[in-house]
Amino acid sequence: MPQSVPLAWYLLLSAILFTLGVAGFLFRRNLITMFMSIELMLNAVNLSFVAFSYRFKQVDGQIFTFFVMVVAAAEAAVGLAIILTVFKNRATLHVDEVASMKN
Amino acid sequence: MQHLWIIPALPLAGFLVNGLLGRRMPKAAINGVAIGSVTLAFLWVLKVVWNGGASPLEHYFDWIRVGDFVVGCDFVADHLTAVMLLVVTGVGLLIHIYAVGYMAEDGGYARFFAYLNLFMFFMLTLVLAANFLLMFVGWEGVGLSSYLLIGFWFQKPSATNAGNKAFIVNRIGDFGFTLAVLLVGINFGTLDFAKVFGSLGGWPAEHSVGTLTLAGLLLLLGAAGKSAQIPLYVWLPDAMEGPTPVSALIHAATMVTAGVYMVARCAPVYLKAPMAMEMVALVGLATAFFAATIGLAQNDIKKVFAYSTVSQLGYMFLGVGTGAFGAGIFHLVTHAFFKALLFLGAGSVIHGLGGEQDLRKMGGLRKKIPVTFWTLVCAAVSIAGVPPFAGFWSKDEILVAAYYHAPWMYWVAAATAAMTAFYVFRAIFLAFFGEYRGDAHPHESPVVMTLPLVALAALSLGGGYLPVPRWLAPLFPVAERHNNALAIISVAAGLAGILLAWVFYVARPGLADATARRLGWVYQMVLRKYYVDEIYSTAVVTPVVEGARAVLWESVDVEVIDASVNGIGARARGLGSVLRRIQSGYIRSYAAWILMGAVMALAALALAGGAK
Amino acid sequence: MTTILFVLFAAVAIVCGINVVVRKHPVESALALIGTMGSLSIIYLQLGAQFIAAAQVFVYAGAIMVLFTFVIMLVNAGAEEKPRGAWMARLAGGPLLVALLAILGFVVWRAFPRSEAVRFGGYTGGTAENVGRAIFTTYLLPFEITSLLVLIAIVGAVVLGYKELD
Numbered sequence: 001m002p003q004s005v006p007l008a009w010y011l012l013l014s015a016i017l018f019t020l021g022v023a024g025f026l027f028r029r030n031l032i033t034m035f036m037s038i039e040l041m042l043n044a045v046n047l048s049f050v051a052f053s054y055r056f057k058q059v060d061g062q063i064f065t066f067f068v069m070v071v072a073a074a075e076a077a078v079g080l081a082i083i084l085t086v087f088k089n090r091a092t093l094h095v096d097e098v099a100s101m102k103n
Numbered sequence: 104m105q106h107l108w109i110i111p112a113l114p115l116a117g118f119l120v121n122g123l124l125g126r127r128m129p130k131a132a133i134n135g136v137a138i139g140s141v142t143l144a145f146l147w148v149l150k151v152v153w154n155g156g157a158s159p160l161e162h163y164f165d166w167i168r169v170g171d172f173v174v175g176c177d178f179v180a181d182h183l184t185a186v187m188l189l190v191v192t193g194v195g196l197l198i199h200i201y202a203v204g205y206m207a208e209d210g211g212y213a214r215f216f217a218y219l220n221l222f223m224f225f226m227l228t229l230v231l232a233a234n235f236l237l238m239f240v241g242w243e244g245v246g247l248s249s250y251l252l253i254g255f256w257f258q259k260p261s262a263t264n265a266g267n268k269a270f271i272v273n274r275i276g277d278f279g280f281t282l283a284v285l286l287v288g289i290n291f292g293t294l295d296f297a298k299v300f301g302s303l304g305g306w307p308a309e310h311s312v313g314t315l316t317l318a319g320l321l322l323l324l325g326a327a328g329k330s331a332q333i334p335l336y337v338w339l340p341d342a343m344e345g346p347t348p349v350s351a352l353i354h355a356a357t358m359v360t361a362g363v364y365m366v367a368r369c370a371p372v373y374l375k376a377p378m379a380m381e382m383v384a385l386v387g388l389a390t391a392f393f394a395a396t397i398g399l400a401q402n403d404i405k406k407v408f409a410y411s412t413v414s415q416l417g418y419m420f421l422g423v424g425t426g427a428f429g430a431g432i433f434h435l436v437t438h439a440f441f442k443a444l445l446f447l448g449a450g451s452v453i454h455g456l457g458g459e460q461d462l463r464k465m466g467g468l469r470k471k472i473p474v475t476f477w478t479l480v481c482a483a484v485s486i487a488g489v490p491p492f493a494g495f496w497s498k499d500e501i502l503v504a505a506y507y508h509a510p511w512m513y514w515v516a517a518a519t520a521a522m523t524a525f526y527v528f529r530a531i532f533l534a535f536f537g538e539y540r541g542d543a544h545p546h547e548s549p550v551v552m553t554l555p556l557v558a559l560a561a562l563s564l565g566g567g568y569l570p571v572p573r574w575l576a577p578l579f580p581v582a583e584r585h586n587n588a589l590a591i592i593s594v595a596a597g598l599a600g601i602l603l604a605w606v607f608y609v610a611r612p613g614l615a616d617a618t619a620r621r622l623g624w625v626y627q628m629v630l631r632k633y634y635v636d637e638i639y640s641t642a643v644v645t646p647v648v649e650g651a652r653a654v655l656w657e658s659v660d661v662e663v664i665d666a667s668v669n670g671i672g673a674r675a676r677g678l679g680s681v682l683r684r685i686q687s688g689y690i691r692s693y694a695a696w697i698l699m700g701a702v703m704a705l706a707a708l709a710l711a712g713g714a715k
Numbered sequence: 716m717t718t719i720l721f722v723l724f725a726a727v728a729i730v731c732g733i734n735v736v737v738r739k740h741p742v743e744s745a746l747a748l749i750g751t752m753g754s755l756s757i758i759y760l761q762l763g764a765q766f767i768a769a770a771q772v773f774v775y776a777g778a779i780m781v782l783f784t785f786v787i788m789l790v791n792a793g794a795e796e797k798p799r800g801a802w803m804a805r806l807a808g809g810p811l812l813v814a815l816l817a818i819l820g821f822v823v824w825r826a827f828p829r830s831e832a833v834r835f836g837g838y839t840g841g842t843a844e845n846v847g848r849a850i851f852t853t854y855l856l857p858f859e860i861t862s863l864l865v866l867i868a869i870v871g872a873v874v875l876g877y878k879e880l881d
Contacts, residue, residue, distance in 0.1 A: 004717060004718070004832030004833055004834045004837075005717055005718050005721045005761075005832065005833045006827070006832055006833070007827050007832065007833055008823050008824060008827040009721070009725075010721075010758070010762070010833065011823045011827065012820060012823055012824075013725050013728065013729070013758075015816060015819035015820055015823065016729060016732075016816070017728065017729070017732050017751070018819075019812055019815055019816045019819075020729075020732040020733060020735070020736055021732075021736075022812060022815065023736050023808070023812050024735055024736035026808040026812075027736070027808060028736065030741055032741050032783065032786065032787055032790070033735075033741050033744050035783075036735060036741075036744055036745060036748050036783060037735065037736065039748060039775075039779065039783075040732060040735055040748060040751065043751065043752060043755055043775070046755070046767075046771075047755060047758065047759075050759055050762050050764045050767060051762060051833075053762070053764065053838070053841070054762045054763055054764075054833060054837065054838045057838055057840065058840070059840045059841065059845050059846060059849050060849065060853075062764050062766065062767050062841055062846055063846065063849050063850060063853075063854050065764070065767050066766075066767065066770065066846065066850065067854075067857060067858075067861055069770060069771070069774050069775065070861045070864070070865065071861065071864065072775070072779065073774060073778065073779055073865070073868075074864050074865050074867075074868035075868070076779045076782055076783070077782065077868050077869070077871075077872045078868050078871045078872055078875070080782060080783070080786045080872075081871065081872040081875035081876050082875060083786065083790075084786065084789065084790070084875070084876065085875050085876075087790050
């Protein structure tokens with residue numbers, strides 16, 4: 001059994017997860033689910049960073065991952081608060097209902 | 104250096120002072136500035152004449168300099184210029200003095216004198232100019248002043264219409280002048296009179312005649328506009344809407360003579376283009392005859408004299424057209440005297456009657472306004488060609504020249520002379536003899552008005568003895584021809600005219616109206632000036648105006664230009680309304696667009712990176 | 716060993732990811748997401764990022780996903796209904812996604828030939844000590860700014876959720 005995995009596979013995994021996240025964002029109607037797809041995309045990117053950190057044998061990639069996580073946390077907090085407000089006002093989480101920016 | 108520039112500069116200064124500050128100046132100050140500037144200019148002219156009456160070219164500055172083509176601001180004076188200067192400043196001065204009295208009650212007093220000074224400035228520039236372009240500046244400027252002064256009482260629509268008419272008709276003539284200037288500039292490479300006339304000698308006759316004839320004809324067009332000849336004379340009778348001093352100065356003595364001056368100045372050109380010169384003579388003769396017939400029937404005293412001016416200008420053109428340039432200019436001088444006097448006298452009559460201008464409402468005034476009466480009689484005998492007064496000498500020279508050019512012209516001119524005498528004395532008899540037919544209280548004009556009348560009367564009587572032709576002889580050689588028979592015939596024609604007028608209007612007063620009724624439609628046609636204005640209006644004016652409205656305005660401007668400009672706006676709006684659908688409001692659509700953009704960017708990067 | 720672990724947990728991650736996208740009920744999607752994050756944490760360990768792996772579990776799976784679950788419960792979100800608008804997404808989404816994956820895969824494959832290989836323990840610089848040193852020296856400024864960011868987020872969240880006491 002080979003003891004090593006080509007780096008490309010990690011990146012490929014990242015790509016697949018990212019694509020899945022985009023698909024979730026495009027095709028789901030529930031606001032919260034769309035938000036979770038965003039989190040999935042962020043995770044994919046994190047994986048990418050860490051892989052490259054290994055590639056160049058530097059810790060900077062991981063630092064970036066750290067910051068991404070912090071930002072994701074802040075974003076989750078605020079975003080969910082917004083979603084709650086939207087729900088309070090419109091009693092729906094259907095994304096197509098919040099289309100008041102139409103035209 | 105005679106410092107010729109001072110002559111026009113003085114009236115210009117008068118214009119600026121009276122124009123800008125006149126409203127707040129007392130009348131005495133306005134008079135001082137206006138009359139003072141003209142007086143000083145006149146004195147300077149006298150000084151120039153005393154010094155020989157000529158001056159070499161004075162170059163003040165380069166106006167246009169393009170490669171080899173140079174037009175300078177230059178003045179020059181020769182005897183022709185000197186004669187014109189004397190007439191303009193001298194007669195102009197008398198008229199300025201007269202205007203003090205005539206315009207005394209008018210609200211626009213300062214404006215009037217400012218415009219008058221402005222006119223003097225431009226006229227003097229025209230006369231002193233040493234090249235075509237500067238002359239054109241003066242040419243246009245006097246047209247402008249004429250417009251301003253005709254429409255002086257601008258609250259009257261008839262006055263403003265007359266001003267417009269004068270300016271527009273003049274413009275047509277100016278178009279001809281402009282083309283002529285261009286023609287000269289192209290062919291000679293310069294616009295200086297001296298250079299152009301000097302190089303005429305070196306031109307081979309065959310090749311030059313066509314160009315010079317064309318130039319001569321175009322200049323004639325310009326002169327026809329400015330000097331009210333056929334077909335552009337129609338503005339002059341309407342110009343009588345302006346105050347009488349204006350009619351006297353501009354439309355009798357000076358501005359209208361600019362055309363004659365210009366032809367005389369361009370004599371070298373005309374002498375080399377006989378066909379153009381013949382046209383000048385023909386136009387002059389036709390105008391003289393035609394206008395005289397109209398003058399026979401007019402009832403407004405100023406209109407009679409206006410048509411008389413047109414007719415006399417025709418005489419001047421006849422003179423220069425038959426080669427008698429000196430005679431033409433001589434008649435210009437004497438005409439300035441007696442025509443200005445006729446107008447000023449008419450103004451005095453009108454002033455004394457409180458504004459009445461209709462001859463049918465006058466009569467028996469010779470006892471009530473004697474000074475005006477006697478001075479007008481002086482002018483009348485002069486214009487009728489009675490010897491030994493001024494008009495006889497100048498008219499006789501022209502008639503003689505006409506006879507030796509083509510005898511039939513002499514007979515037409517002689518007939519015109521008879522008509523001239525008739526209509527002038529008709530006016531005199533209607534106004535001053537018989538019973539007074541009006542309602543006003545006739546009174547004599549103040550001294551400030553009658554003094555210029557007396558001065559002009561003296562000139563009208565004795566002006567024939569001014570040695571004008573002899574003085575112009577170096578420029579315009581005079582063929583000494585004396586034919587007593589011709590002189591006797593022309594005098595007889597004039598006396599016959601006077602006699603006929605006496606019969607019709609003094610001896611048998613009802614005869615005139617009876618004859619008018621018997622002549623029926625002929626009389627009507629003459630009274631209505633042969634309907635020329637109406638013909639022009641329907642044949643020229645209405646088509647142009649309607650054409651402009653229908654074609655240029657509605658079709659071109661509105662439908663093409665506006666449509667395309669608005670079309671661009673409409674197109675943009677249309678495009679916008681299509682593109683607006685991207686803003687659907689749906690978040691997922693936006694995400695899809697973003698994704699598409701990202702994919703395209705990635706693809707581009709990948710391809711650019713060389714990955715295949 | 717590394718390979719097995721990788722393949723296993725990669726598969727888990729992908730399956731959970733698919734579940735996130737596919738499931739009708741939000742709670743099921745949330746649980747699936749937690750699963751993804753957990754697997755990713757193991758993979759981080761393989762890549763020598765110990766601190767990040769731990770942080771992933773604490774922060775992501777432990778805090779953020781709990782928050783998500785709370786909100787789902789609060790909102791009482793049920794199963795989804797039929798879709799309405801957003802024609803563009805449905806029309807072009809599929810092809811675009813395929814294109815995206817293709818391009819990414821293509822680039823990755825070309826840029827990283829099989830030379831580079833990952834071994835567990837191949838990189839040991841991902842310790843908390845290393846990460847901490849880097850954060851507090853080289854990346855101090857971003858660190859402070861992100862602290863500020865978190866503060867703003869807190870304030871924002873409070874403001875948005877504020878209710879007048881009546």
